[in-house]
Amino acid sequence: METAAMLVAAGIECGFVTDPALVGSYGDVPAIVIAQKTRVIPASEAVSMTEKAARALLARDIRQIFFKYCATFDSTDQGNIGPVADLLMQLTGAEYTAFCPASPALRRTVYNGHLFLGTELISDSPKRHDPLTPMTDPDLVRVLQRQTRAKVGLLAHALVSAGAEAAGRAIAEAAARGIRYFITDAIYDRDLDTLAALTCDWKLMTGNATIVQHYPDIWRARGLIGATRRPPCLRAVGGGGVVLAGSCAERTLEQLAEFEKSHPVLRIDLLNAGDVAATVGDALDWARPRLHRGPVGFATSGAPEAVKMAQERYGREGAAQLAEAILGRLAVSLRSVGVRRFVVAGGETSGAIVEHLGIRRLRVGPYGGPGIGTAVTEDEDPVALCLKSGKLGPVDLFATTLDVMLDPGRAN
Template sequence: MLLGGIADDLTGAVELAGMLAAGGMRVALVLDDAPIPSGQDAVVVALPSRVAPVAEARDGFARAADALLGAGARMLFFKYCATFDSTPQGNIGPCADLLMERTGAPFTLFAPSFPEAERRVFMGHLFVGAQLVSNSPKRFDPLTPMTEPDLVKVLAAQTARRVGLLPLPVVAQGEAAVARHASTLREAGLSYAIADAATEEDLATLARASWDWPLATGGSNLAAHYPPIWREKGLLAPAAALPPARAGGHGAVLAGSCSDRTREQVAHFAGHHPVLRIDLARLETPAAALREAAGWALPRLERGPVCITTAGDPQAVAAAQARLGREGAARAAEELLGGLARALVAAGARRLLVAGGETSGAVIRALGIARLTVAPYVSPGIGLCAAEAPEPLALCLESGKLGPVDMFGTVLERMRA
């Protein structure tokens, strides 16, 4: 196994696995503590750790790292969000510390840049398009608001290890310059460096400098540059193309993300299909809400796709959190949408699009799915995969912040057998 990936949410895991599959690798994706399959070039473990308590997140990473290293992984890769989603307490720093201990790595880079989705790092500062992340809608995220754009500061607040910067002028000089700079930082007592990257060429340079490290971290498109390098080194053979993720049966959307993009996608879908909006601030009991939503959705499935969403604007989110608490509101949405997923599948839905990283994890776990077959990466936000149990399903799991406005309807149709 060339790469053992650990992602801090399910949509990130799907994206990472899809990037590796697009590079011709045999890839399996497993959830939580499911067994690590053999015969793979890469295995990606999806953990619900992004907003978990620090100790719980570290424990999950420890189990995943031990399982992947025990299965022979040459490199561990920590996949986190391109907007470096975390809280002041973690969990990027604490989980990276754990992986450093497990691998014995003396140094590693953090490269969250995703140029295709207009996420770039310059002089250690994270930009979303032309805006610093702290000026973007990401500052209103209900669970991981990003109000500090300097990622050196963000990471340094989460770890006792020293954090430095790998600036863009060094990256522009090529892999040898990156290796020299990393060595200089390591000799000065630093363990981590935030890597600037503005283009795919920058990420390719970082990949060429780190392809044989025991530990790397970053966005999925850093890892996307490893397969051709490994093939060039004679470590990777071509793999057979995977079949597309398609299924018959009804289609449905479950949207838990409160991002601007998800709300735009819901509004577009509502122009063509039925949409049920659930206001968490007015939730009576989860059981009653589940009965009401299922009673609304199931009779409509025969006539075409439906969407059920708990997404709201910042004012609605604030009202829900005021009533239920930040964690309570998130948990209520995840439990409700997970229960609806079970009801939809029982009624014959076989194509599900789930918007939101935590929502996707909650839905997949509610359905009892432990392993996914991931289709090769297509574009940001479109993470296509298939599950064989408990029912054959075609799934699109998206982060909630990405994807075209019209993707709900087009992707559901694309997944039709």
């Protein structure tokens, strides 16, 4: 959703679906985003889902497929970045592609193939405690090579700094030696300018959403898209408002604490939540008398110690699936009692809630800041969603965003 929001903010009409079958419902739009929950499912399932999405796009005779993943390259030795890239290389017929997770404005940078969060290697950062994809190796060439049989190399910063033409020559030479995947160094925004210019005609490109912002000016300069359109304002949505937090990132915990200063928050202890139906029922009973007074929050989030205890009881994937099942079914119950505004913290949580609510197509609003996407369903009885990365967003995001959903004009 963040990727689509960046394109919308750049004045580009962008379709957004969760079901590839709906790609054909759009007319002549410059871009379509298919959002799927594939980060931590078994690699074979991620490949199968991605194939359906890619074939739906290729049927439209598209110029390029862009495969988006997190700025922190969240993955395991089994995938799913490598296996999905392997599939997309095959389908598009690309000879090689690049991997650009960097987001310099957020201090997510890559140098000598090593991923940094600020001044720390990712392996020294809180990401080493991620409950599903702990990042303990900062060398992305090694990380990706463990996920694929394709040969992985590095496009070093000296070559990126030399410009798109020089970088292109270096890649062509390396490809002649059998290298198919290139981790790209990127420290500054100007590096992303270079990488966008280098890759704008490639059949396949991969990376974090940030580099997407650097394509529209190139497309316009080359006459591939029309004049800039003013980003549309999303429709106002009333009804109850809730926060659903599944992320255990430090920033989400800070945002919850800030929201709780003025709004009630129910913290759901996974160790005592084995009965999903009973837990959801209790949470709904707690919410009913409070919702008429304003937004409320629900969280399965916890500190690393609490997460470890839940994983010891249910297993790593089991704990995550339990949290997603609780928040997803709770979202459905809340919708049935009049909630129409949802702020969701965490990428996996966002995917689970969209799936539970049965949302297949959305109108996305313009970019609201790093890691944040907002959208409204196109139904007669609309639902407004803000889906945010667990690691990002201002500390007061929860209450502010729920207010903006009532009156989107105040965000301008």
